[in-house]
Amino acid sequence: MNILEKIADELDTFSKSERKVAEVILSSPGTVIHASIAALAKQANISEPTVNRFCRRLDTKGYPDFKLHLAQSLANGTPYVNRHVDENDTADEYTDKIFESTMANLELARKSLDANVINRSVDVLTQANKISFFGLGASAVVAHDALNKFFRFNVPVVYFDDILMQRMSAINSRQGDVVVVISHTGRTKSLVEVASLAKENDAIVIGITTAGSPLAKECNIVLSVDVAEDTDLYMPMSSRIAQLALIDVLATGFTLRRGTKFRENLKKVKDSLRSSRFERKD
Amino acid sequence: MNILEKIADELDTFSKSERKVAEVILSSPGTVIHASIAALAKQANISEPTVNRFCRRLDTKGYPDFKLHLAQSLANGTPYVNRHVDENDTADEYTDKIFESTMANLELARKSLDANVINRSVDVLTQANKISFFGLGASAVVAHDALNKFFRFNVPVVYFDDILMQRMSAINSRQGDVVVVISHTGRTKSLVEVASLAKENDAIVIGITTAGSPLAKECNIVLSVDVAEDTDLYMPMSSRIAQLALIDVLATGFTLRRGTKFRENLKKVKDSLRSSRFERKD
DNA sequence: TAATTATGAAATAAATTTTCATTATTCTCG
DNA sequence: CGAGAATAATGAAAATTTATTTCATAATTA
Incomplete structure (x- = not known):
């Protein structure tokens, strides 16, 4: 925990003199980090040893160490935090808030990912005969993006954002196929059914969803991505961006696993697009 | 600027001994903040006054002040930087790198966005009779996402990722229509044509693209999103995520502009999905 | 009122900075 | 190119500043 919060938190447990220092510190921490122990003691009208004891009480080694913590x-002034958009925000404000929340959620998502599960997913994907990506609504976008990426790998890959097509595709799956089912909540009935159908037909089912959800239960591998609830404006926002970053991770793992030759191929795919583009003049 | 970056930056301008300290500091800054000036001097094999002079050179008041800056x-963690995935990275490593690069690019993108342009775009969008989102490849994903968002607003909105449909749609556009054309490079010929066609037919064209690109020249409003080049593995990665965040911003701006009543409507849309979901037990 | 805890003055210890002499480097001019 | 003057860099030691410990006293609690 942040030492400032800690001071505020333990304010009641301090002795009279300690509280005096605490208050001086809380009221202008920015000044304190440039003050000597003598200056701070004077400002708080107490003695230097008391300041020193105060520092130790907060599990620091002494005054200089305390200043470091402070x-x-x-510095952590504005770590990326989920800040909610407010009715009266200007464009500048809501833009900042949205970008910050997005970053905060990516940070969260990153922490929640398990490298072992990613490794296993990459294993499975590299060995797949066919890869399918299924999602609905916002998650369809993620599936769509996955198609775009994996398509370049020259692997049979499909993507459906239509319930019926998903079902049919799932029913037709067979051993060696991998089905990636994407749903943030993991509670969309039809998708859960699709996952279950695919599994029954011997496909390996990877779920990009919340751990413990009904969908997760139907999957062989669960890639769970934690993000804060998407409360803003009732639209999925951060969750899908975290999922997209995860797709990047899987695609990257895939290419790394496949080796150098394979990556030269990727470059060819990219170069093949050149003629459809205006040349750069620089 | 961050003092660590500053040290790295001015490394050439240091004298021999100063460089020794600099290197020790850069290689393990975390240790240094707990070291005395004597310890650091010893570690770098130089004298204490040299360390002191080094600190002053960096515009700090002395060693303790320097440690504070350090x-x-x-504290700001390792600020998010673009780190490139390496051949031999473990899953843990490339996952971290991808998430970090993504966050670094979001930060970049945020800084490059102009609130005035966003405001104008939102103005235009809220007044549109019909909104179209066009993109190809990775940008099609962004357009797809935009459809998902704006669809909820109960505005006529379409999305095409097919060149011909885009052309036809553009030709049929009329005054009061808004066409949002998405392309990171802004050099995809067919999209530039589509933008130009739409403009000729009196639609307002908003481009989500790089400033100064051929596409940008055909647009009435250019929302330029700067990101570092997508060099990794020859796939668009960061650019599309920045674009998606921008879509979030536009959608948010849209709902804010439309007012409270409108947002109640959004909630209804969300609630309407409930029956297709498994109930949460908690 | 005794026991405990909190506090500060003074002494000590530690760390940092300054001073100054020495050494290394750069520049100038023959 | 090279000697030597000028300048800059460096470190040893002293001086100073800062932090910590010790211990006696005051305040609080039991």
């Missing part, structure tokens, strides 16, 4: 708390 | 630099 400086770090202050 | 601590603050460290």
Whole structure:
């Protein structure tokens, strides 16, 4: 925990003199980090040893160490945090808030990912005869993106955002096929059914969803991506971006696993697009 | 600027001994903040006054002050930077790198966005009779996502990722229509044509693309999103995520502009999905 | 009122900075 | 090119500043 919060938190447990220092620190931490122990003691009208004891009480090694902690708390001024858009925000404000929330959620998502599961997913994907990506609504976008990426790998890959097509495709799957089912909540009935059908037909089912959800239960491998609830404006926002980053991770793992030759191929795919583009003049 | 970056930046301008300290600091800044000036001097095989002079050179008041700055630099974690995936990275490593690069690029994109342009775009979008989103390849995913969002607003909205459909749609556009054309490079010939056609037919064309690109020249409004080049593995990665965040911003701006009543409507749309979902037990 | 805890003055210790002499480097001019 | 003056860089030691410990006293609690 941030040392400033800690001070605020333990304010009641301090002795009279300690509280005096605490208050001085809380009221202008920015000044304190440049003050000597003598200056701070004077400002708080207490003695230097008391300041020193105060520092130790907060699990620091002494005054200089305490200042270090304090400086770090202050530096963390604006870590990326989920900040909610407000009715009266200007364009500048809501733009910042959305970007920050997105970053905060990516950070969260990153922490929640398990490298072992990613490794296993990559294993499975590299060995697949055919890869299918299924999603609905916002998750359809993620599936669509996955198609775009994996399509370049010259692997049979399909993507459906239509319930019926998904069902039919799932029913027709067979051993060696991999089905990636994407749903943030993991509670969309038809998708859960699709996952279950694919599994019954011997496909390996990878779920990009919340751990413990009904969908997760139907999957062989669950890639769970934690993000804060998408409360803003009732639209999925951060969750899909975290999922997209995960797709990038899987695609990257795939190419790394396939080796150098394979990556030269990728370059060819990219170059093949050149003629459809205006040349760069620089 | 972060003092660590500053040290790295000015490395050439240092004297021999100063460079020694600099290197020790850069290689393990976390240790240094807990070291005394004597310890650091010894570690770098130089004298204490040299360390002191080094600190002053970096515009700090002395060694303790320098440590404070250093601590603050460290507090911000490792600021998100573009780190490229390496051949031999483990799953853990490439996952981290991809997430970090993504966040770094979001930060970049955020800085490059102009609130005025966003405001104008939102103005135009809220007044549109019909909104079209066009993109190809990776940008089709972004257009797809935009459809998903704007569809909820109960506005006529379409999305095409097919060149011919895009052309036809563009030709049929009329005054009051808004066409949003998405392309990171802004050099895809057919999309530039589509933009130009739409403009000729009196639609307002908003481009989500790089400033100064051929596409940008055909647009009435250019929302330029700067990101570092997508060099990794020859696939668009960061650019599309920045674009998606921008779509979030536009959608948010849209709902804010439309007012409270409108947002209640959104909630209804969301609630209408409930029956297709498994209930949450908690 | 005794026991405990909190506090500060003074002494000590530690760390940092300054001073200054020495050494290394760069520049100038023959 | 090279000697030597000028300048800059460096470190040893002293001085100073800062932090910590010790211990006696005051305040609080039991």
